[in-house]
Amino acid sequence: MMLDVMVKALEKSTADHVEMRHHKRENLTISIKDGKVDALNNGAVEGVCVRALVKGSWGFSSTTSLLEKDIVKALKDATTLAKASKKQKKRLARLAEVKPAEDKYVTPMKRDPRKADKEELVRLVLDTDGVVRDFSKAIVSDNVVLNVVDDDLSFVSSEGARLTQRIVRCFGSVLAVAREKGNVASAYETIGAQSGLEVLDETPLDASGRMAAERADKLVSAPVAPGGLFPVILENRVVGLLAHEAVGHCAEADLVHSGSFLANKMGKRVASPIVTIVDDGRQLGGFGTMKYDDEGVPTQKTVVIEKGVVKSFMHSRETALQFKVRPTGNARAWNFEFDPIIRMRNTYIEAGDQSVEELADGIKEGYFLKGSIGGQADLTGEFMFATQEAVLIKNGELQESLRGVTISGNAFEVLKQVDAVGKDFIMRTGLCGKEQVNYAGIGGPSLRTKVLMGGAPK
């Protein structure tokens, strides 16, 4: 048991506070390109890291060895680094009190991927590939991928925490490429959750395949949407990104401290009263769900913006003490090669009660922006997101589809202009990059607002 090896190594500590994490990540990837098995890919990455605090200065060291003597060496290295770098640190770390827990957690699941029949999974991916390529003559190429990422985590601290967690994520993606008269268009769809393989029954991969093929086929001969400021419906598949990238990051306490848009806005109105934004560490099936974060703090549901008003930021133990609040369990690390930093877990905008037709009703001339393919945002709330498809709306009626463009604006201006929120809530998978990447859940319903679209000027 790695827990015991680490507890043993911990006895050699001379630091004020020590955390050790063991992480084994097993990956299975099945990738099919144009009906051919590209490869079946399987393997594990495993190691241990040590974070040591000496007189307010952190030191970090990791090793891929699982032997006690090498873990003790990593502990010594981390302690030496902590001492050596103290001079250069302007702000010393102090941690909010947390009751050290002893606990075990396993992702709730019905079909454990460790017991899966791999041949059956290969067939499932091949079936989706068939659906995509048979969709129409215009579809010339595809790539269907299924991933299982199975994490075993253990955490021990000099305070007495003893935790093990097994977190299983199953997710897939489909890329469809259409070609016609020298024009090329592609479309991309994803599924996935923190779950066993039952997610493939709940959100079948072939349905995503059909959706991607249909979109690529439809857009291959379509022109690009125009540029300018327009009233729009942001589809539920796009809204999660707004909640995460543009709002969520601004509410991470480390970024609040560096002067994000939400600094000095606690208790103030920053969005329309019909907008509530949550970061939930416990959501069932959420891609970023953990019972304990990588500092051993129990996670919780954190309401960031309630009815348009800022309610809470996201914290590590260090920022919680600095802001004089309780830690929220947002300190996460990608793997044993990284120390934990403040990250979101599952971030979403709460559902309203309108149908997409009702949302369209209020628009004289605008667009229904569908399908996300990623985006970025600055600390000021300025964002840019790419959309795959822009459906023209005229007098409340959905009309022809155009190729999607990048949209931009300030998230909080966009959220202030939200005048209707849909009921079509969905949660999706995300991979967020903030110095180190991490899995995060993103979600929300479709909603109506105004954004700047980046096509050709009208």
Place this chain on the structure above:
Amino acid sequence: MSLQTVAHSAVKNCEKLGADEAEAYAQRTRTVEVVLERGEMQSERVKIHQGIGVRFIKEKRLGFAFSSDLSKDSVQTACKNAMKLSKTSISNPEWVSLPTKEKLPKAPTGIFDSKVAALSASNVLDLAMRAYDAVKEYDKRAAIDDGKFSALVTEIAISNSHGVETAEKSTLLSGSMACMAKARGQTSSIAWEYDVTRSIKFSPEKIGRSAAEKAVASIGPRRGESFVGKLILDSDSAAMILFYPLVYSVNADNVQRKRSIWTDKMGERVAVSNLNVTDDGLLPKGIGSSSFDAEGVPHQKTPILTKGMLKGFLHNSFTANKEKKKSTGNAVRDNYNTLPSLSVSNLTVEPGKKKLNDIVSGVDRGIIVRRFSGTVRPDSGEFSGVAKQASYIEKGKMKYALKETMISGNAFQALMNIVEIGSESRPTFGRIYVPPILLDKVNVVSK
């Protein structure tokens, strides 16, 4: 045990397990990195990242497995897993063979610097602090948002059943910094600067100064007008907007699968006649240079565009075998735990004659973009996004910083609308060596 020995024994192991052919790719990287957050040192890390990836092929069925542990038992387990996956898989009729042994060129000069290899955590921290001080010295209004400085030593060893046995060591030193400027209660948009090199010849001061300069230049932005016209892209934005779609389109896998818009365009004009683009895996000091690619195939120099005409596609052994051609040595791997894919080694865009300042002087009305935050669809070439650190140019002079300005267009049309190619080329993290570029007929949209 040397990495080469580990790789070799993995191949022998697979052969014993019944492989028709097998390949092992072993990697060991020592990283020393320092991360700055809010201008303060957040963490420093010394990491040994190592592992092995094994390709096992039997009856054209491919299994791939990896392990981060290089002990004999773990490598054997990886070989067995690869064998089991090969059995589960179905045969790929397009599979021909792993690459055969070829004479390798001499190692490109300047890809390993013992001084970089010897850098300790405190040395890297000193580099970061020098950049940090340069920001403060440049202008009091400039502040660091974040930064990262790292020194890497990487050793790669490749072995396969057809006699490929090769190993090489290289170093890489890089630094990046994001700055903002605060004035009159406002915060500028975030400016980014970086440098990446194989050798110790590296100026953190230049990174700090340049990041601060860009941040300060974007203080007090104004709204511009919407128009269709001239746009200057700096190296990084040019790589993203113009050359990322080009790289996608000359990738032989995309060509063969008809995903490339240039599938039927070999020998035709696809860009202005002064655009010359080459992929050069042997470029001295090149950040993507080495004697061989990620399958052990010799690196080479491959012409892609000559005088605007499409001259070459890039191949790995799989795409080359499909057409009974020779691989151009463009197999790449980000890491030991991924299968080889296909990309550039060092893509070099031949510089022109004019310096950036002279290009600006020649623009009557246009904008200059020094950070592009947007999307580029590499297959169709459509790009749209926000022009960050953008300034309005009138009668050859930079007038003011722009806010809420979006640019859009199509990369393949833009390659035909290049007006000027600058003289000052630099590498991007994506291994594209490109100077600033002036385009015409780009959409500029403001609120």
